[in-house]
Amino acid sequence: MDLNAECLLEKVENLLKSRAEAGDTQASFLLGYLYYEQGHYKNAEAIFDGIKEREPEALYQLAVMYYDGLGTNADPSKAVDYMRRVAEWDTGRVRYAALYNLGRAYLQGYGVQASRVEAEKYWLIAADDGNPNASVEAQSSLGLLFCSPEIRDLKKAFYWHSEACGNGSLESLGALGIMYLHGYGVSKDLQSAFQCLTEAAAKGNVYAQGHLVAYYYQRKIYTRAALLAERVSKYEDVSEIANFTSCSSEYICKGIAIGLFYFARCLQLGRGVTQNTEKAQYYYAKAALMNPGVFKDLQMNLINGRM
Secondary structure: OOOOHHHHHHHHHHHHHHHHHHHHHHHHHHHHHHHHHHOOHHHHHHHHHOOOOOOOHHHHHHHHHHHHOOOOOOOHHHHHHHHHHHHHHHHHHHHHHHHHHHHHHHHOOOOOOOOOOHHHHHHHHHOOOOOOOOOOOHHHHHHHHHHHHOOOOOOHHHHHHHHHHOOOOOOHHHHHHHHHHHHOOOOHHHHHHHHHHHHHHOOHHHHHHHHHHHHHHOOOOOOHHHHHHHHHOOOOOOHHHHHOOOOOHHHHHHHHHHHHEEEHHHHHHOOOOOOOOOHHHHHHHHHHHHOHHHHHHHHHHHHOOOO
């Protein structure tokens, strides 16, 4: 951080402190959030805790800190309790965020008994019929939930991914491409599939990139397939990608695994790239480690002549 930025932050901190000392709750919250963003979690926790009965956003940030164990021991039960209080108290955006996180907690069984039914219930409230000011994450998560084998309602999945995509979800943009490609919950439409996949891939959706690799390969556009697959094969930091794109780590790993497998196949057969069977085995192994389920499915496609 340069000197000018440090001076500016110091001025902001001093201004917020003076207003907080005068009883300005919003200034107190902003000061706590400044500390939170700087990684000074103990200071942030102390401020948030002092105003949590008056400021729902402070209670929400405390819940996040207890959920992730930031500056304190992780306490799933307290995190869920605080999220629930925010959801019952506030009517703004922070309420939608709390409802979304309650749905996540129920899906993962974090601080509560795992329940897909409860997860769906909270996400439906958070999604608010596709309201763009509600939780777009909940809308996209409903799309993923309805695609899961346990529920498998593809028409509902397509509906929610469409709502989320219209509200800016990069994850759902890629999901729509895959649904159009295979005719999941909607009539098959290769033009719409390609448009969604290329747009999502260009914006950093790794799962879309993996499926775009497969799209090129299956249509014998091997040079493009190999180039994109090689790019995907170099991804390492899944958490950083997830933070940058707001896409789920699970689907990022799946996208990388698809890219690794197809890059290995291109290397093995010399399609779009110089043949190298030794490197091919290396990338097959990386694909298996990245996501065994994806590797198994693609291996079966290979065995059954579908690749």
